[in-house]
Amino acid sequence: MTFEIENVSKSYISKNGKEKIVALENINLTIETGKFVCFVGPSGCGKTTLLRLMEGFEFPDEGTVKDDGELVTKPSRERGFIFQDYSLFPWLNVLDNVIFGLNIAGKPVEESKEKAYKYLDAVGLRDFATKYPHELSGGMKQRVAIIRSIINESKTLLMDEPFSALDVQTKHKLEEQLVSNWRRNDRTIIFVTHDVEEAAFLSDEIVVFSRRPGRIKKVYKNDLPRPRDRSTYEFQDFVNEVTDQIDESEDD
Numbered sequence: 272m273t274f275e276i277e278n279v280s281k282s283y284i285s286k287n288g289k290e291k292i293v294a295l296e297n298i299n300l301t302i303e304t305g306k307f308v309c310f311v312g313p314s315g316c317g318k319t320t321l322l323r324l325m326e327g328f329e330f331p332d333e334g335t336v337k338d339d340g341e342l343v344t345k346p347s348r349e350r351g352f353i354f355q356d357y358s359l360f361p362w363l364n365v366l367d368n369v370i371f372g373l374n375i376a377g378k379p380v381e382e383s384k385e386k387a388y389k390y391l392d393a394v395g396l397r398d399f400a401t402k403y404p405h406e407l408s409g410g411m412k413q414r415v416a417i418i419r420s421i422i423n424e425s426k427t428l429l430m431d432e433p434f435s436a437l438d439v440q441t442k443h444k445l446e447e448q449l450v451s452n453w454r455r456n457d458r459t460i461i462f463v464t465h466d467v468e469e470a471a472f473l474s475d476e477i478v479v480f481s482r483r484p485g486r487i488k489k490v491y492k493n494d495l496p497r498p499r500d501r502s503t504y505e506f507q508d509f510v511n512e513v514t515d516q517i518d519e520s521e522d523d
């Protein structure tokens with residue numbers, strides 16, 4: 272699964288119907304199979320739009336999005352998508368919500384449960400496995416929804432600021448879980464975030480978008496050795512370098 276995005280542009284009509292909003296302009300980007308790629312950039316620069324085009328929820332006005340050589344024409348089970356809002360199935364308990372996708376894919380249930388418990392443990396929710404969504408706080412539901420998408424075995428995972436509302440500790444745990452899941456399963460992950468430090472921790476590559484109209488400003492290779500350590504100079508230098516690019520584009 273390699274994404275090839277060629278000359279992609281996408282515009283919207285503003286809510287009052289009077290203005291044309293250019294969300295993406297002439298985007299060219301190739302994402303190799305198995306890479307962990309982060310999109311960063313100022314709010315409104317088209318990150319979500321590009322992710323939605325890659326999933327097949329929407330289509331470009333110009334240009335093409337290909338996945339594994341094929342034009343993306345609709346969503347696919349091979350591409351998991353994590354939305355900014357988190358919906359669980361109200362009639363299933365936490366554990367069954369988490370393993371829903373694995374059950375659909377016909378995976379052995381006991382194995383799936385074991386896997387689910389590992390993730391639930393990591394985010395402090397083991398004791399809530401048999402609770403139903405209405406018995407959970409908003410933050411708990413969010414963690415369950417995140418785990419559900421991570422443990423599904425889609426070849427590609429498209430994630431739109433999935434951890435942005437979590438407390439730092441939980442966020443760091445989930446980042447580690449996500450990285451180890453990715454390394455085990457050789458998936459391609461596209462991860463949108465506002466947080467450059469998060470991008471530096473997770474990614475093989477960071478794509479920096481510029482302000483509207485959304486264009487790609489720069490693509491960074493992230494060669495920091497894994498496992499990553501946020502406290503090293505190397506790490507902080509890289510974060511600063513990428514952050515400078517984003518600040519600049521905000522001044523445009």
Ligand SMILES: Nc1ncnc2c1ncn2[C@@H]1O[C@H](COP(=O)(O)OP(=O)(O)O)[C@@H](O)[C@H]1O
Binds near residue numbers: 313314315317
């Ligand atoms: N359905 C839509 N209708 C009108 N404008 C939209 C729509 N979706 C996105 N936009 C506009 O397109 C631009 C890019 O949006 P988006 O991709 O959500 O940016 P980001 O995720 O980087 O914050 C923004 O100006 C946004 O207001």
Ligand SMILES: [Mg+2]
Binds near residue numbers: 319
């Ligand atoms: Mg967005």
